[in-house]
Amino acid sequence: MDPEIIREYIPIFTQAFILTVKIGWIGIALAFLIGVLCAFTTYFKIPVAAAAVRCYVELFRNTPLLVQLFFIYYGLPAVGIRISAEVCGAIGLGLLGGSYMTESIRSGLEAIPVIQTESALSLGMTNGQLFRDVILPQAFTISVPGIVANVIFLLKETSVFSAISLMDLMFTAKDLIGLYYNTMESLFLLVIFYVIMLLPVSLAGTLIEKKVRYRMFGD
Amino acid sequence: MESVLKIEHMSKKFDDLIVLEDINLSIDKGEVVVIVGSSGCGKSTLLRCINGLEDIDEGQVLLDGETVNPGNRNLTKSREKIGMVFQSYDLFPHKTILENAILAPMKVQKRSRKDAVEEAMRLLDRVGLAERKDSYPRQLSGGQKQRVAIVRALMMDPEVLLFDEVTAALDPEMVREVLDVILDLAKQKRTMLIVTHEMSFAKAIADRILFLDDGRIIEDSDPKEFFTSPATERAKRFLRTFEYEK
Amino acid sequence: MGFEVIFKGKNFIRLLSGLCVALRISVISVAISIVLGIVVGMLMTLKKPVINAVTRVYLEIVRIMPQMVLLFIVFFGFTKMTGSNLSAELSSIIVFSFWGTAEMADLVRGCLISIPVIQYESSKALGLSRLQTYVYVIIPQIIRRLIPLSINLITRMIKTTSLIMMIGIVEVLKVGQQIIEANRKSAPKAAFGVFAVVFLLYFLACWPISCLSKYLEKKWEN
Numbered sequence: 001m002d003p004e005i006i007r008e009y010i011p012i013f014t015q016a017f018i019l020t021v022k023i024g025w026i027g028i029a030l031a032f033l034i035g036v037l038c039a040f041t042t043y044f045k046i047p048v049a050a051a052a053v054r055c056y057v058e059l060f061r062n063t064p065l066l067v068q069l070f071f072i073y074y075g076l077p078a079v080g081i082r083i084s085a086e087v088c089g090a091i092g093l094g095l096l097g098g099s100y101m102t103e104s105i106r107s108g109l110e111a112i113p114v115i116q117t118e119s120a121l122s123l124g125m126t127n128g129q130l131f132r133d134v135i136l137p138q139a140f141t142i143s144v145p146g147i148v149a150n151v152i153f154l155l156k157e158t159s160v161f162s163a164i165s166l167m168d169l170m171f172t173a174k175d176l177i178g179l180y181y182n183t184m185e186s187l188f189l190l191v192i193f194y195v196i197m198l199l200p201v202s203l204a205g206t207l208i209e210k211k212v213r214y215r216m217f218g219d
Numbered sequence: 220m221e222s223v224l225k226i227e228h229m230s231k232k233f234d235d236l237i238v239l240e241d242i243n244l245s246i247d248k249g250e251v252v253v254i255v256g257s258s259g260c261g262k263s264t265l266l267r268c269i270n271g272l273e274d275i276d277e278g279q280v281l282l283d284g285e286t287v288n289p290g291n292r293n294l295t296k297s298r299e300k301i302g303m304v305f306q307s308y309d310l311f312p313h314k315t316i317l318e319n320a321i322l323a324p325m326k327v328q329k330r331s332r333k334d335a336v337e338e339a340m341r342l343l344d345r346v347g348l349a350e351r352k353d354s355y356p357r358q359l360s361g362g363q364k365q366r367v368a369i370v371r372a373l374m375m376d377p378e379v380l381l382f383d384e385v386t387a388a389l390d391p392e393m394v395r396e397v398l399d400v401i402l403d404l405a406k407q408k409r410t411m412l413i414v415t416h417e418m419s420f421a422k423a424i425a426d427r428i429l430f431l432d433d434g435r436i437i438e439d440s441d442p443k444e445f446f447t448s449p450a451t452e453r454a455k456r457f458l459r460t461f462e463y464e465k
Numbered sequence: 466m467g468f469e470v471i472f473k474g475k476n477f478i479r480l481l482s483g484l485c486v487a488l489r490i491s492v493i494s495v496a497i498s499i500v501l502g503i504v505v506g507m508l509m510t511l512k513k514p515v516i517n518a519v520t521r522v523y524l525e526i527v528r529i530m531p532q533m534v535l536l537f538i539v540f541f542g543f544t545k546m547t548g549s550n551l552s553a554e555l556s557s558i559i560v561f562s563f564w565g566t567a568e569m570a571d572l573v574r575g576c577l578i579s580i581p582v583i584q585y586e587s588s589k590a591l592g593l594s595r596l597q598t599y600v601y602v603i604i605p606q607i608i609r610r611l612i613p614l615s616i617n618l619i620t621r622m623i624k625t626t627s628l629i630m631m632i633g634i635v636e637v638l639k640v641g642q643q644i645i646e647a648n649r650k651s652a653p654k655a656a657f658g659v660f661a662v663v664f665l666l667y668f669l670a671c672w673p674i675s676c677l678s679k680y681l682e683k684k685w686e687n
Contacts, residue, residue, distance in 0.1 A: 070638060071663075
């Protein structure tokens with residue numbers, strides 16, 4: 001490995017890193033939003049919408065992101081819907097992640113025992129107060145490990161963005177390997193930048209899980 | 220005596236199974252009524268129908284002359300006046316003991332935090348748990364949790380308190396501490412409706428005993444009379460199950 | 466809408482055989498992962514500090530490294546380091562097994578430590594030997610928990626195999642691209658139809674397996 005080449009490549013990778021992280025986190029925010037909306041829809045059994053959510057979740061949980069992106073980026077323009085690679089990446093990640101987030105949040109909501117609802121109602125709380133002050137905080141705590149796992153999973157999934165010509169980390173690495181055969185240096189930087197992207201999230205995730213549990217349940 | 224809670228011709232079915240049949244009951248202010256009966260006789264359902272956790276099929280429940288069940292649009296308002304403590308520990312696990320006590324007064328009755336905390340501390344002190352105010356439910360024993368649940372119900376200053384087998388899930392040595400709290404409430408002339416399997420407790424606390432069998436009240440009598448000479452064969456057989464003979 | 470291209474000539478058969486390549490790689494990788502995963506998972510419960518340290522690093526690598534990156538390292542890195550060529554298919558099997566083994570090992574470890582100590586103690590009290598305890602008491606309980614989870618791993622593996630096109634294996638996505646390319650003139654809208662069908666094919670491959678996994682999990686839940 002040539003340190004000179006590595007030094008030369010760092011700015012190129014940094015640029016790709018920023019793009020990957022940016023689109024990754026926009027996608028994750030979108031995924032969380034979709035997840036919350038869809039989970040509430042199924043929890044409150046809103047007719048038609050709840051069934052639509054089930055279809056969406058099954059469809060996106062059982063197909064790879066790469067295929068979803070191909071469909072959105074290459075398939076949709078054929079029928080006149082054209083979106084830029086960046087937007088496509090964020091939307092694709094958001095839709096995939098949304099289906100995972102829905103499941104995590106929904107299972108948290110459904111894990112709350114009926115007795116909690118009954119005791120809140122017998123204290124005279126309204127349905128709104130019950131949901132906001134009793135169900136939601138508990139459900140969120142139960143969902144946190146799932147949400148953290150989803151965030152890590154989605155950040156890893158950003159690695160397929162290169163397939164739709166986004167100049168992300170993978171694209172950059174592949175490009176440099178193809179052009180200059182500096183394979184080891186490129187791979188080294190690829191790994192380093194993914195570690196920078198994910199290790200803090202992984203560690204913070206474990207910490208957050210512990211903290212939230214402690215704050216909520218005191219153990 | 221003035222009547223607080225009135226149940227008229229109440230019936231309840233689960234599908235085809237009749238759980239409660241033509242229940243008529245009037246409870247006076249300050250009266251302590253204990254409901255006994257073998258498991259599955261409808262005792263718990265009766266309590267749950269009173270505060271509208273279950274819909275009823277016929278009849279009505281009145282609190283201070285106002286309908287609670289069925290179909291009251293102000294059900295939450297009525298529920299404020301009917302406190303309930305359940306068999307399983309139903310405290311909110313994500314809130315501390317103090318927060319459990321003040322949540323409903325602050326949200327439902329819109330009382331100030333200062334005011335709610337003051338009263339909560341007074342009540343927690345009374346049940347001997349003031350020092351545990353910042354603990355979480357899972358750090359408490361079963362008996363302690365039930366005492367907090369009682370405090371939480373009292374915070375709403377209900378006109379009637381319902382107890383649904385509150386000691387049934389407790390270790391024997393913890394039963395006493397919970398029953399003492401309820402006895403204390405009886406001394407304060409609280410109106411209470413208690414479902415229990417603790418016969419000696421029932422004897423000690425009740426002003427009136429209801430014996431429920433197959434969804435009907437078949438005895439409504441003075442405790443002394445019920446425990447010494449029950450009127451019906453069913454009640455005699457029921458009481459015999461609590462005695463051990465060699 | 467571009468669906469007509471799919472049924473032109475041998476196109477649909479080609480797409481299916483592309484899917485078969487992905488499925489074949491998944492099945493081989495899952496089989497390897499299950500065997501190695503059980504071994505590694507059992508090693509992890511031994512509470513030996515060295516093993517613990519090594520497996521923790523291994524699991525963390527798999528937890529944070531995208532499979533795509535691992536695929537590049539093995540496919541490009543190995544060739545560069547040794548000068549010999551590692552086939553794309555073998556590279557992907559190595560990477561997916563490396564990933565799958567970690568996932569499986571974590572599941573096995575989770576199942577093993579979830580068996581209450583009282584199960585071991587009561588077996589001992591009944592006079593069962595250590596081996597008998599495992600064969601008659603522990604393993605049957607673990608298998609019930611493990612089967613739905615390992616089936617779930619299969620669907621995740623199938624989804625992950627879509628990545629192999631990125632190192633040049635001709636699988637269903639690649640075949641799709643070739644079909645679109647070949648019909649660019651005659652069917653300009655083919656991209657929509659073809660990728661919609663690929664989407665559906667993946668769904669049809671994964672969905673029944675997900676359902677089976679969910680069904681078994683519910684059924685064996687005590």
